[in-house]
Amino acid sequence: MALPPDLLALAAEVSNWGRWGDDDELGTLNLIDAAAVARGLAAARTGIRFSLAIGLDANGPQLGTIPGRINPLHTMVAINMAYTGDTDDCCFSDDILTMGLQACTHWDGLAHVSYGGLLYNGFSASSTTAERGASRCGIEKVRTIVSRAVLLDVARAIGHDVLPAHHPISEADLDAAVGLAGVAIEPGDVLLIRTGQMTYLKARDREGYLLSDQPGLTTHTIGWLRRHDVAAVAIDTLAMELHPGEDPAVLFPVHAIQIRDMGLTQGQNFDLEDLADHCASDGVYEMLLVANPEPVTGGTGAPVNPVAIK
Amino acid sequence: MALPPDLLALAAEVSNWGRWGDDDELGTLNLIDAAAVARGLAAARTGIRFSLAIGLDANGPQLGTIPGRINPLHTMVAINMAYTGDTDDCCFSDDILTMGLQACTHWDGLAHVSYGGLLYNGFSASSTTAERGASRCGIEKVRTIVSRAVLLDVARAIGHDVLPAHHPISEADLDAAVGLAGVAIEPGDVLLIRTGQMTYLKARDREGYLLSDQPGLTTHTIGWLRRHDVAAVAIDTLAMELHPGEDPAVLFPVHAIQIRDMGLTQGQNFDLEDLADHCASDGVYEMLLVANPEPVTGGTGAPVNPVAIK
Amino acid sequence: MALPPDLLALAAEVSNWGRWGDDDELGTLNLIDAAAVARGLAAARTGIRFSLAIGLDANGPQLGTIPGRINPLHTMVAINMAYTGDTDDCCFSDDILTMGLQACTHWDGLAHVSYGGLLYNGFSASSTTAERGASRCGIEKVRTIVSRAVLLDVARAIGHDVLPAHHPISEADLDAAVGLAGVAIEPGDVLLIRTGQMTYLKARDREGYLLSDQPGLTTHTIGWLRRHDVAAVAIDTLAMELHPGEDPAVLFPVHAIQIRDMGLTQGQNFDLEDLADHCASDGVYEMLLVANPEPVTGGTGAPVNPVAIK
């Protein structure tokens, strides 16, 4: 079902179309200005680093329910191969990776979602083709993502290790997590939202991770994100948003409005567990985040190995 | 031909086997300590960012001369697909990437090279298999690469836009570039070595980039790198080392000794052009480098979208 | 440039739309009736078999000029792998293939070509999508191709080992080859048309095979094929038709009319060399052809390992 009138009104309200010019293909990533980068660099105090990526392998989260979005397949084309045939010579091992760009820890680019025939900023959805991929809003146009990030540990903030199945994250939940973090969200920040759902995947329970009624963002938090002018949002679930949604007849309204109307780059399947433990222990929830997507030309998303530096 | 006696002696001299324990799989990346990270963070003064990756697409540098190392192939599995069939609903585009892990901008992991049946730190080369890839020294064990980097613009330092074909980089060349940079190399630094060869690829001259007699590092510089205890080295060519080598009968001696004996992680096909122009203009050649490899489980290398932050 | 009026008139003249019903997705393959199969079986007199496929490997004909149509990439996922770790147990080797469906010896299915927004039989071109591939005229609907084939050795018939570069095959050429074959073409036959161009590829001269001005069928032969009501046509070139075409401004008119209007399944990159030598030696140019495409669901073409049995 198409977005109902109230959500269309919300979409119009949070829209960033034209805000950075008619040709803009970056959306809220434009909010990462010198101040945001400086704030990020200043947040890196101890140099402790956390990789937020899950491994790229057959144990990825995909179960075949999303057609074509396969887990990474790693194959070998050379194993200690000596060009000369003599293994006392320099021998090389080479490998190939085939993967769904949205399969593991990744950014959804702005070409990932459309409705009504339009992408972010009013670009025609037909600008994405089999031959070229996304000729508008392709992920390769995002050269770098470097900013201050704030961990919003929603689960911990409201008293859970893992949010209950199908918990709808509310504005109050986000405010509680900001309270726990003890920092004010500023324009250009990247938010890392923790539900704890990743613990299922880390325990090799893919069904629990993927198929359970996933907790997640709701349409009620979109306005909050827009008011805070965040540059990007990443989460530790596959769907990012509550799934199934509050109105099961409306499919993925958070994706629709955040990506297409707000122009908000979204991260999914981020592993926030070690980082969250550390933040809980030292009480510091801000950090430098460097999370450049792989520059897949025409990609509608891309894998990323983000690092949070505290 | 196997390494001749003088190179075997050099290999023994620069060896880091055992230096970080018998189980170490990270090699010189161990040199990235808190001081190196702090030095890197301190080097990020203005927040200006340079992505050092080339695009992942069919225009990558591979020409088929290295069997199986294919350029990225980007294909679509969904284009504005409405689960409901109604394009006023949220529509999704999804894509697949197939690529050689060593095809574009990448790190060579320590499992990429062996000789005499051994990998770095004496691990058996047979630890790499078709089923598991590299079970020792797999690239996924490198979670993050964050340190200070110094751009060694060898071409500019010795008066070239692009090093002449087959120019053998010497210790004197490196010293000249350090002189131009005006910083002392410290343990744990990452070196970005510029030959200018990338200008060919950026001009869509793949043959010029790949097949010309490539300038590059020689065995004479290995000791220099070891004495400076650098954490990693990246370059703007495909072969990294002079190719063909000084003794054409000895294949890839720099790879052999740097990776297998020193345990030095190597980056190739880095695009240093914009960064180099900026360094030349402001005279500052140090920066924060964040260059996490994609965590391909068992990968003998991995693509990376590095960012240099000045 | 769109088809000019004379070619549109030809397209209308040879059209098979509606001939086998409005839902037909097989086109001229419907002409393979019991008589054609019986004729094919009767033509298999000695049991001598010729595989007409080239190997599936990196030496395939593609040079990167057709975006995305990559040569077969063969990678290993298991090599003598013992589940138990004991190689005295049963050990398995497994492998993966990635390839362009139109890269090597293949059939072009009827969804491979459209113009004016329509496929064969008036199906909308939009029935082919990234999610499902060809939902109309997918190659999987062709379960088997079994019929009598006749080798039309055009090159030999008009006095060449290999047709000269850019030789436009005419009706007279086809008649000459039929004369050489000494058999009357009957409805439902499959024609194997030899130019000799494959000798370049077999000599590892891909540029000669692919990039030379290729000899091939012209629009002047389309009516001939239609009048003879052949079931399918295969050839030993990549383009099938004269390339560049007689009017360089009209791209691939033979593909356009044969596939979209006639509904003629086309085979390309067939290796007819050994078969042609045998036919020349015994003077028998008819045979049983079994050439089932791989049943790729939604495929717009498919690889095939055809066998001619004389």
Add this chain to the structure above:
Amino acid sequence: MALPPDLLALAAEVSNWGRWGDDDELGTLNLIDAAAVARGLAAARTGIRFSLAIGLDANGPQLGTIPGRINPLHTMVAINMAYTGDTDDCCFSDDILTMGLQACTHWDGLAHVSYGGLLYNGFSASSTTAERGASRCGIEKVRTIVSRAVLLDVARAIGHDVLPAHHPISEADLDAAVGLAGVAIEPGDVLLIRTGQMTYLKARDREGYLLSDQPGLTTHTIGWLRRHDVAAVAIDTLAMELHPGEDPAVLFPVHAIQIRDMGLTQGQNFDLEDLADHCASDGVYEMLLVANPEPVTGGTGAPVNPVAIK
């Protein structure tokens, strides 16, 4: 566990090593002589054709339990793409397939299995490498498979629609099926053995097809196959043999002995349902089989779209 003494004795007894020369890489396919082909051709009486392949798509039988053996992934690289941008011109759709060679209907080549470091005919198992695949016994060396086939409908012969779970096929079962077929098995015949297990897959019950205790051939039938000197055997299950085996500690003994010692090419995941119904209705169980594997250079197996012609 390695093969126990009784099975090693059986392996020696049925061995075909050296029978067709020390360089032979075809094994029992050598038994397809002119008489076998002629017998096959003579068995094609009515021209009715049955494709025995399942579709190549994401609904294939693989569930991820066999590492790396992925179901076919079909992706698009062009959809009605006009080189000129004008869709009134000839437009092309092109696609890519990535698949495990052993994922769907396929032949296991003789390089698929080794034990004790040896392949069929004593070739070293190390002849299979990541760089080249199988340099010995690669599937591309099997150019064609054309012979008489006999359907052995074991299920029907012993009174079942589908063999019970974990039914061990015995010599008596095979004899019963031969009795039902009413033909004498002759050297060079190909046997199509029906368990009925494919009905699960056709009902989209992959778990039932793949994970149930699969009925199949046992080591007790190996001698029978050897005495009858069959050229190849294909079946309608994934494992071919009883799985788990009679002695669960001995993994895949039928594969081990049939492929490595006898040199018997094996077919799996053949869809025999329609063919079996037809044979039951007309009482004729012999046919011409044409089942050329795709010529994947160095492949340890290959997909095939077999056709049975009655």
